[in-house]
Amino acid sequence: MKLLQERVKDRPAGENLIIRTAVRLMIPFIQLYGLYVIVHGHYSPGGGFQGGVVLGASFILLALAYDLRTSLRFMSERVNAVLGNVGVLIYTGTGLLCALLGGLFLDYSALDRILPLGPVEWRSLGIFVVEVGVGIAVMSIMTSLFWDLGSGGEMDEGL
Amino acid sequence: MAKAATFFIMLTFWILMSGMFDAFHLSLGVVSCLLVTLFSHKLLFYGEPRRSWLKSFPGMMLYLxxxxxxxxxxxxxxxxxxxxxxxxxxxDPCLIRFNTCLKRPISKVTLAQSITLTPGTITVNIHENEFTVYALTRSAAEALPGEMERRVGRALEPTS
Amino acid sequence: MMEYLFLGCGIALLLLMALCLVRVVGGPTILDRILGGNVIGTKTTVLLLIIGVLYDNVSMFVDIAIAYALLNFIATLGAAKYFLRNRNLPGE
Amino acid sequence: MLWAAGFLIVAGIFFFAVGVLGVLRFPDFYTRLHAAGKCDSLAAVLVIVGIALYNLADFSPSNLLVSFKILAIAAFVFIASPTATHAVTEAALIIGVEPWTKKDEPQ
Structure with missing residues (x-):
């Protein structure tokens, strides 16, 4: 018992073979599931926000099983910030484009003036684009929230 | 190689999961699989020789x-x-230790998960080759490693 | 006939979850509470599927169940990792 | 097929009940883990496979895909549950929860 405690204490916190391997095998499927939830938002429950949470959870899982540095290697802080801004930009950009083309904010049928596909198709496509934007933004914000809270803002050592 | 394998596994999973076979959703699936492959191709086949995954598949199917x-x-x-x-x-709870002769990390993990899934025993720790197992009864402790280790070895270890 | 079976199973699962709550509220250590939460989470995953069968809409509830199982796993792992880091039992 | 599904579901509920009783009755944390982690994962897998079989009873391609998804949950539980159990055990070891042994029992 004592020997075991010493052994676990000496080891750095991310060095657990079982948790590492299990998480490593799971993460690609989790990411694909998150993308699936975003893409199929208008046929099944879910959509941008839920899919973004699942995507962000995959990076959080990586940080939990290994450590913060490893998760930063897969998704650097700069890329994360850019992705968050791009997500918000997609959302507001679509809305503003609708408003500029003569509709209301996020009134997708106005987009019919660019490419005449019919207002119903444009509505479905517009919801899809907005959901992708929301998903990207939520993922990036979840991940950076976890990084900042887990490391106390220092980003070198953490949970 | 690892990228292509990851991509095909992901695509199979997507098609099983999606259930919509029009061009729009299928192309979105391909894009999603490419994204996942880009982000995490290092994770699924991490530091393993290439063909071992395919070779150990039938063994696993017999083991499960x-x-x-x-x-x-x-x-x-x-x-x-x-x-x-x-x-x-x-x-009569007790802690026992034993040494394993399994070499690959994946087979060690499989053995540890199997021990944990079998009620009566929990793998507490793996240190190099030494497993520490917490058993609920003496008889459950004595039955280890035995049969299970041999079967995992037959399923996953390279036969040299 | 099968509907009544599923209804009975759902009610039984709810009762079992209520029993687990005893361990969550009155567990001696904080790890007992985490364990109780994990057990309740596993039951919730199954309960969601049963509700899906009862509402005749399994394909929708499956997605929710997968997401719930995933978040339950992450919660347990995160709590365990917190104690691996901090190395003392708070509030005892 | 329906009878097999019903049998699997009832067996799963039985193991769930055993797991909960174990969590309530066992004397210390480590022994509770035995009941909680394992009875629960087996029970969850049994019920999930039962529901997948029930879903296949009126056969159609879309139902087949839904059953695949349900089986994916079973596979996920099969991998995730022992991992979570292992993580909690190690956390208990680190913060020094003392295991219950036979000697402590007053004769």
Whole structure:
């Protein structure tokens, strides 16, 4: 018992073979599931926000099983910030484009003036684009929230 | 190589999951699989020789039904202990250690997960080759490593 | 006939979850509470599927169940990792 | 097929009940883990496979895909549950929860 405690204490916190391997095998499927939830938002429950949470959870899982540095290697802080801004930009950009083309904010049928596909198709496509934007933004914000809270803002050592 | 394999596994999973076969959703699926492959191709095949994954697949398929049967049997034993009115006489928790001869990390992890899934025993720690197992009863402790280790070795270790 | 079976199973699962709550509220250590939460989470995953069968809409509830199982796993792992880091039992 | 599904579901509920009783009755944390982690994962897998079989009873391609998804949950539980159990055990070891042994029992 004592020997075991010493052994676990000496080891750095991310060095657990079982948790590492299990998480490593799971993460690609989790990411694909998150993308699936975003893409199929208008046929099944879910959509941008839920899919973004699942995507962000995959990076959080990586940080939990290994450590913060490893998760930063897969998704650097700069890329994360850019992705968050791009997500918000997609959302507001679509809305503003609708408003500029003569509709209301996020009134997708106005987009019919660019490419005449019919207002119903444009509505479905517009919801899809907005959901992708929301998903990207939520993922990036979840991940950076976890990084900042887990490391106390220092980003070198953490949970 | 690892990228292509990851991509095809992901695409199979997507098609099974999506259930929509029009061009729009299929192309979105391909894009999603490419994204996942881009982000995490290092994760699924991490530091392993290339063909070992395919080679160990039939072995795993033979191993899993046996494991499931073992889990059911051991669960019935635990159910007997739990439902017994004088439960404290039946249990005798103890920590045991044993050394394994398995080499690959994946087979060590498979053995550890199998031990944990079989009720009555939990893998507490793996240190190099030494497993530490917390057992609920003496008889469960004595049955380790034995049969399970041999079967995992046959399924996953390279036959040299 | 099968509907009544599923309804009975759902009610039984709810009762079992209520029993687990005893361990969550009155567990001696904080790890007992985490364990109780994990057990309740596993039951919730199954309960969601049963509700899906009862509402005749399994394909929708499956997605929710997968997401719930995933978040339950992450919660347990995160709590365990917190104790691996901090190395003392708070509030005892 | 329906009878097999019903049998699997009832067996799963039985193991769930055993797991909960174990969590309530066992004397210390480590022994509770035995009941909680394992009876629960087997029970969850049994019920999930039962529901997948029930879903296949009126056969159609879309139902087949839904059953695949349900089986994916079973596979996920099969991998995730022992990992979570292992993580909690190691956390208990680190913060020094003392295991219950036979000697402590007053004769």
């Amino acid at each position: 039904p046996w494991l499931f049967w073992q889990i059911v049997v051991a669960n019935l034993q635990v159910a007997y202990i739990v439902l017994h009115p004088r439960m404290l006489d039946l249990i």
